[in-house]
Amino acid sequence: MIAEVFPDIYRIEVPLPRNPLRAINSYVVRGPDRWLMIDTGMNRPESLEAVRAGIRELAVDLDRTDFFITHGHSDHVGLVSELQIGSSHVFLHAADAAVVLDPHLWSNLARSAHSHGFPDADTAVGKHPGKKYLFEGRPNFSCLREGDAVSVGRYRFRCVETPGHTPGHLCLYEPKAKIFFSGDHILDSITPNISGWAQENEDPLGDFLASLDRVAAYDIRLVLPGHRNPIPDHRRRIEELKAHHRVRTREVVGILRRGAQTAYRVAAQMQWDLSYSRWEDFPVPQQWFATGEALAHLLYLEKRGEIVRTWSDGKASFSI
Numbered sequence: 068m069i070a071e072v073f074p075d076i077y078r079i080e081v082p083l084p085r086n087p088l089r090a091i092n093s094y095v096v097r098g099p100d101r102w103l104m105i106d107t108g109m110n111r112p113e114s115l116e117a118v119r120a121g122i123r124e125l126a127v128d129l130d131r132t133d134f135f136i137t138h139g140h141s142d143h144v145g146l147v148s149e150l151q152i153g154s155s156h157v158f159l160h161a162a163d164a165a166v167v168l169d170p171h172l173w174s175n176l177a178r179s180a181h182s183h184g185f186p187d188a189d190t191a192v193g194k195h196p197g198k199k200y201l202f203e204g205r206p207n208f209s210c211l212r213e214g215d216a217v218s219v220g221r222y223r224f225r226c227v228e229t230p231g232h233t234p235g236h237l238c239l240y241e242p243k244a245k246i247f248f249s250g251d252h253i254l255d256s257i258t259p260n261i262s263g264w265a266q267e268n269e270d271p272l273g274d275f276l277a278s279l280d281r282v283a284a285y286d287i288r289l290v291l292p293g294h295r296n297p298i299p300d301h302r303r304r305i306e307e308l309k310a311h312h313r314v315r316t317r318e319v320v321g322i323l324r325r326g327a328q329t330a331y332r333v334a335a336q337m338q339w340d341l342s343y344s345r346w347e348d349f350p351v352p353q354q355w356f357a358t359g360e361a362l363a364h365l366l367y368l369e370k371r372g373e374i375v376r377t378w379s380d381g382k383a384s385f386s387i
């Protein structure tokens with residue numbers, strides 16, 4: 068399904084089968100000489116088919132197309148190896164490029180998850196959509212950072228660093244049209260997953276909240292997010308997201324009042340907006356995302372001195 072959301076800007080809805088996100092928005096910006104595609108889809112046949120159909124319908128010339136990837140998750144970066152042609156630039160922040168190109172990423176994540184109480188971290192990593200549907204090979208990324216310009220036709224976008232959902236998450240702002248491509252930093256009707264897997268000094272939730280405050284200061288007419296619908300009032304949505312995390316943080320503190328616990332056990336007691344009544348019924352990838360999200364809140368509280376972490380037999384527990 069294709070819609071022109073602004074003059075020369077098109078949204079292609081790319082399906083993500085059997086994934087709670089359902090679809091990702093890939094945006095295509097048309098210029099007289101080159102095209103820019105913002106995010107691509109997972110590296111799986113159903114996503115590729117939809118993107119190829121969109122490309123045909125819009126008569127996009129891949130020989131003259133560059134790719135701006137908001138962050139290194141497979142639903143955004145996954146198809147670059149299928150779509151990139153010789154001279155195409157694939158823009159990504161250096162911090163996310165380092166993550167997706169790290170050969171030890173998944174073994175490190177599995178080790179970290181194990182230390183936070185995840186029972187079968189190796190199986191979880193094997194089933195992880197971020198691993199299963201990532202690009203083939205080693206794409207050659209062109210790295211962008213805060214303030215860098217990306218010009219296409221009538222639009223002159225500026226990069227806005229928004230760490231939180233990933234360490235190198237980048238948004239694109241167009242000050243004349245006042246449009247803001249938010250990737251997964253600001254989403255409507257669903258909340259961006261904020262996961263910590265406890266690299267030293269990591270505080271993804273603290274980073275995310277600070278990034279929300281930065282974006283609130285921008286003059287924006289319409290947010291074009293990576294999933295679901297455009298957002299007309301970014302400040303209202305930002306307040307809702309901040310309130311959501313305040314509630315979640317209080318919930319985590321309430322759970323820790325029952326005693327010291329691993330991130331996995333904390334996640335098992337939190338309320339999740341999923342259709343499974345028992346934690347044990349959650350599919351392994353959903354348990355993984357939930358544990359990562361619990362951990363992000365635990366790290367946030369630890370960083371602010373409200374809880375402490377103790378280690379025993381290679382396992383971390385948190386307590387008040």
Ligand SMILES: [Zn+2]
Pocket residue numbers: 091140142143251293294
């Ligand atoms: Zn996404």
